[in-house]
Amino acid sequence: MADGLTLECVRESLIRQEDTIVFSLIERSNYPMNSPVYVEGFADIPGFTGSLVEYVVRKTQAVHSTVGRYESQEEHPFFPDNLLPSLLPSYNHPKVLHPAGDAININTTIWDMYFNQLLPLFATEGDDSNYAQTAACDLECLQALSRRIHYGKYVAEVKFKDSPDDYGTLIRAQDRDALMKLLTCEAIEEMVKRRVEKKAMAFGQEVTLNGTDKEVKYKVDPFVVSRLYEEWVMPLTKLVEVEYLLRRLD
């Protein structure tokens, strides 16, 4: 990335992050719902009353913060109150975004969407008591979605740099609706939806040596992945883009 932020490298990263999201959903689908993971107070953890998944996310992100994960503008913690200072020497992440964008973190919305809307669409019923592994898979999904959605900051920065006059006028007017309209391209959104559906097929297929399987069963329904992008990933990314642009001239 460095200072050479281009539309080309932003697009490449977005496309690559689609793979990560599909992989993480497929990995989560190895376990059934395992609902005790989401029940507050299920485990008898001293001084903690939340769910197992909240515990695993908080503790893991605290570990990652000590080794500098959140020094990167691409990373957003789910529990920012819970982080520890980085112990790494001279972290040198490129800061290519406007600093006013750092305050934008919609992980509360992403958390809610993932557990209440998305997960029930693809997790099968059941309980195999692999709770730690399940929570770790949830964390991977959450991080992949969060990274992709907050990448809207980079998308917005590139779009702004490409048309500073068009965006500048709307930013000065703080015209949220017009900004949303200007940055929306329905043809591209349609293409992305079709591509992630195709990825869910390619990565979620049962690969066998003897040709193609007649009865193809995918590990995660490709339509769910397409819907995830249509209903949540792309709208939330655009929300981040608008929020970023509104602050871009601060």
Place this chain on the structure above:
Amino acid sequence: MADGLTLECVRESLIRQEDTIVFSLIERSNYPMNSPVYVEGFADIPGFTGSLVEYVVRKTQAVHSTVGRYESQEEHPFFPDNLLPSLLPSYNHPKVLHPAGDAININTTIWDMYFNQLLPLFATEGDDSNYAQTAACDLECLQALSRRIHYGKYVAEVKFKDSPDDYGTLIRAQDRDALMKLLTCEAIEEMVKRRVEKKAMAFGQEVTLNGTDKEVKYKVDPFVVSRLYEEWVMPLTKLVEVEYLLRRLD
């Protein structure tokens, strides 16, 4: 799994774990080598002199142990001295293996193989300072490899149950070489090698909407994945199988 341990379900799990291994290698390949992750004492962590990756693995596995990850016979920690007791109520994992097998843990060998042999084969040179993310990806690779290789215990249990007389004779004689010969099937090994190579192609391809790309470039060289299985995964799995069988009548 439960008490109904069958060759069919062991095979299914092994095949499914191939996907996890390929996904984890592809995800690690998103980052360059990032060698500071592997330098002892790089970070100024009070009371800790190891590498960043050792720190992340130790800390993350300690979190997972408090939520019961290592209560499962399928899971093996890399730093068993570092675990905390599970805080979960009534963990009910099926114990289908002979308890004498619990002591078998070859993660030191897997750690060494991953960092000294495998990683240099597929990580590109460079440093993008995403050290926490890199260490987290390494942990995913290590866990996936460890789980697959120690699954040899289940493979051995099934094989033993299928031919208790043949194996019993060799176990009583503690004949390591003959056991290795009896459980080896070269035709199946060849098939597995070809299948994981095909998976590396399917999962590591650049999925695009406009047909097939003429110049296919895979995210991780399929030959490296095939070699990983031939040189390390399958031999180490068989080592676990033999160690398990040698203790099977204890």
